Amino acid sequence: MSTNSDIELEIELNARFYFFNIIPEEGGNSANVYGIDITESRKAEKVINYLAKFPSENPNPILWVSKDSVLYANNAGKELFSVKKGSTIPNILDAFIKEVRTDKEFLEIEVEFDERIYLLNISKVKNQEYTSIQGIDISERKKAEKVLGDYSLRMEFLNHIIIAGNRASNIKSLLEEILNSTIELMNFDGGGIYLVDNVNFTAELVCSHNLTAEFLDKTKIIKINKIPYRNIFIEGEPLFIGDDPPFNTNHSQMSGFLSVASLPLFSKNTIIGSLNIGSNSQHNFSTEEKEMLKFVGKEIGTLVTKMQTEEALRDARNITDFYKDLVVHDINNIFSNISTSLELISLFQRKKEEKEKIPELMDIINEQIIRGSKLVSNIRNLSKISNSGINVKPIEAIQVVNDAIKFIQVSFPNLNINIQIESKFKKIFVQANEYLLDVFENILFNAVKYNDNPIIEIQIRISKDKEIGKSFLKIEFLDNGIGILDNRKERILSNVSEGKKRVKGMGIGLYTVNKIIKNYQGKILVEDRINGDPSKGSNFIILIPLGV
Template sequence: QDILTNLKEIQHTIINQIELYKPSIDVLKIAELHYSTLFKAAQDTILIIDRKSGIIIDANKKSEDLFELPSEDFVGLHASQLLIDDMSKSFKEKIFENIGNPTPIMVNVISHSGNIIPVEINVNEVQMGGQVLVQCIIRDISKRIETELKLMDSEIKYRHLFEDSPFCIFLMDPKGYIVDCNPAMEKIFGYSRDELIYKKFINLPIIHEDYLVEFVKRFKEELRDTDFPPIDIQIYNKNKDIVWITLQNSFVRIGKETFYQVICYDVTEQKKAEKELEKVLKLESIIARIISRFIGIKDFNQAIYDSLKDIAEFTNSRRAYFYIFNEKYSFIGKRIVWHAQILHPEILEPEILSLEDFPWLNKKLRNSVHLIIDDIKSLPVEAMRLEKFLETQKIQNCIIHSIKINDSLEGLIWFANFSDPFSWKEENFEPLGFFSDILKNAILREISKEDLRKSEELFHKEFDREYFYRELFVNDFNEIMKNLQTFVSQLADQKDLMDSITGKEILNNIKQQNVNGQQLLSVIQKLTKIEELSPSIKKVNLKECIDKAIHYIVSLYTNKKINIVIEVPGEDIYVKADEYLVDIFTNLLFSSLRYNQDQSIELKIIVFRSQQDEKKFVKIEFIDYRKVISDFEKEEILKMERKKDSKIREILLGFLLVERILDNYYGKIWVEGDSFVVLIPEAID
């Protein structure tokens, strides 16, 4: 009975204990469920190995990707059957000797297909179901190693660029301390690396005070993501020289730290070149303005004053003077002064200033184009008079440029009290040289204008005198012709004398000379008008002009029977000519009649159209059947030769008039057989 009682008590105790363990069992089941879920879903390969036998008893799905084997094939494999590229130890040995090591081990596993894969393995011992097991968590680190290698390569390249870059590069931490700089830093700034590392950049005497605010603004924490464009600033190097740099700053991350990266390079020479270019452009602008002032000049003195002002401002001079010595240049003020505080020109009568009063200056300027005096106190003893004069003018320093005209020293240009005596380089003398040359040429041009004006006045006087004498000659000649005509009329009334042969011959000769005189007078008058007036070409009826010429000739020779045959096309012909066309025909007819003693005279005029070089002309032939003037003589007339031959000379003026008129028409005249031939452009509608 006692035994039964004891057994019941034991049963009761066991049941109570079981009831107590039920929650723990449930928790354990839940934990196993969680572990199983994590085991299957893990992104890393997980192997469970029996500690005692080394047999793999479980593997998650990820192991298939790493070892290229189905997960069920892992179960039952011995851990030493997994291959690694370490010939000295197996996978199992590597694993078991690192149980409990908090640091992951790095090995290269070999997959089923032979691929070598770098991995990182965490090994720890676990208790499950009363068994001691080894858990291996294997992570594929091939991509991480690839990234690390690229990063390492990038860092090597960056370091190479950093060290060898011709640009200055330095890094600052967020507090503004320099943590690194490349060798180019010393070339630009003059400081060694040791003098800069761990120094606060803003405390170094480097940034020019004019750019300090802008520099600090670029490194404010709240503006970290702002893109600042490059800027040009001035810095002081270690020797306190001013250096121009172009600066570009940015934020860079190295590892887990952020730095300010500053890249800059020396642009001092570029700035100097830009300044020189700006100076050249400014100089060209000044020269262009000076040239424009002296073209079509209206106010010589104002042009000089404005030019003095331009050059003085370009050279930082406070005063400028212009002196001219020669009294013949009356169109220029003898002394023109520009002062920085005076807005209007001073055109003054000259002071008692003569180069003869300053022999030292006179000698210097006759041997040189310009003279620079940095300080009047440095002048030699022989220039004492010049020094006293400059003192009275309150001039401390000056540059004097000579104005030489035809190798004679005619004037001076002075620029005084410039701010920097040493700023006058050779290029500063260029505007002076240009100004001097322009001024000299302008003066010579004005003198030439004055000489030309005087010549024109003299010419007009002579022309008026010649015109007066010519008109006097014409009037007197007309009076003589009238008297001669009156005499002929009176002589014709003397019947006894006129009935004799001698009387008739005398009367005919007198009439002929009267005709000749009238024709000569007409030619002279028209030659003069043609020389003085411009031609007025228009459309002219040719037949009407020929008729007028014939009518005039017949009226001159009333004592002769003149028969002139004209062959003209039926329609009217027009030519490009003017009112002098009649004179061409008159003089050609007159040349044929003048020496023809016959009482009955026959001439022929033939008109027809012609074309030369695709241009239309009208051709007129004058045929003299008697050949009073031989073909040779006609040729000589047209060549204007044999001027001493009385027969030729008397009709030479008439042909000169013909030639002048035809030149205005772009026409021609020549001898063709027995005829004079005239060619005149036809007027086409």
């Protein structure tokens, strides 16, 4: 052998690969030959080269791992798991990978990293001893699901209150229905409802469920100006006991509950009682639960006041029927649209070519959430108006119109909406209140929602008018939407009993508008944008008394 330098060779023999290192002895007459089988190493190298073809800009994390180390990680995988080629398998994945290797071919799990939620698909690579981990960021989907869950629970509470109002023949039976429904929906164990006697500064327990004899004996009638009752009945502050051990311990000795929620019941901004529920288990109330229970307290208070006279009881039953129809149709549609969008998002996240459709679906979900919020707002406003009427004062109308337009533009950012105002006035006052914004928002909302044109045109004409010696501000909303047939124009502005036959979707908003305008001593009319042709759009005309 003529060389004194080492020689390295790779040779294929009988479908196996070998690496040889030949080291010559001094003098060059002999050499030491060392060999090693590198077949598996070559296979691994081929796999790694294949993996390297994955685009590093892929936003979803991808890992391939052997029994004890990382073979490949794209950029998203490196950043998420803090690994690189050759790193040990992350602890959070180790148990799942072992499960796939020993028991399952495929595993799908949800994990949380840095306040983001990922869906991980862990599977064996066919004909290889490697495991694939592919992740999808589902944080937005989970947020949407949470929003849907919160709305679902709130609407379920509202529906139970509505059903209770429909069944009840008196205040006591109404409160018993509401108490039992609330305990069941919150998965709690007992509770009670107090009503306030403002003359004697006391509150009486009018109905209860699963309370201890000691608690009933000592708290059947309580002084509302004493702590902690003062906070609830005078200050109007809800009380949540679950994460305050000192108070919790003292309270549990008498009530028997470890966790308690006490909610003031409001009517006309006056506290008329409290709803109280308790659990035998430790329960830390989430922010969403607290807000939802506050909402329930306000709705119950309004309904209780309605039923304190025979006339209010009859009205409450009519409104209950209207709300039931509303919940069955509108709320179910909202939930169905959100649920369908979530399913499509989940499907599209797995298909790279479909991912560009996800933002559009998120817009649909956002639109439905806004629609649901508007629905709840309308219900609440109707309840307040029916309960206490409306106090009016001079309100500058042009600014309110502009605020309503901004609401519509924010609510429908992806639609081409052209809204024009024709007015000789920069400022003009009417006799109204804060509900005037709801009037304009509802009319504009329907003008956008019931419009199939690529460009939605809305013209707002503002002028003065006079009827029977009284001066009004006349506001016309002309749109190029689907229009309203003559035989339906009057019905969509009808009273509660007619409202059950409402035009689908429009009823609650326009019924609210009609109630508000009547309380202003004004008028609302529905005409065709082009006389005699409903298909060319509508013209909603509002007359509101002028203010000083």
